[in-house]
Amino acid sequence: MNYLKKIRLNKERQELDKLIIDFLNIGDYVSESYEKLGKKINVDANKIKGVIDLLTLAGIIEVIYQTDDYVFYKIKEGINKNEIIRRIQRK
Numbered sequence: 001m002n003y004l005k006k007i008r009l010n011k012e013r014q015e016l017d018k019l020i021i022d023f024l025n026i027g028d029y030v031s032e033s034y035e036k037l038g039k040k041i042n043v044d045a046n047k048i049k050g051v052i053d054l055l056t057l058a059g060i061i062e063v064i065y066q067t068d069d070y071v072f073y074k075i076k077e078g079i080n081k082n083e084i085i086r087r088i089q090r091k
Contacts, residue, residue, distance in 0.1 A: 058087040 052071050055061045065072040
């Protein structure tokens, strides 16, 4: 189901982890793909805004509306876990 979601900017690491898990649809924090993706995101963007930008550039999400505190976004249709990992690793 592709519905509008929001995330609060300028939050702690927990919020960033929640965003990553949301996109990967996994609850397993120690999975190999999560580890690799986490390292890639930590190198490229350690703030939520950076992750939003990275996911937008990779064509995974579409930002609908943005305020100073929140970003409202939709995950693009037909995107799955493997596609997300592949697209982000290319960026």
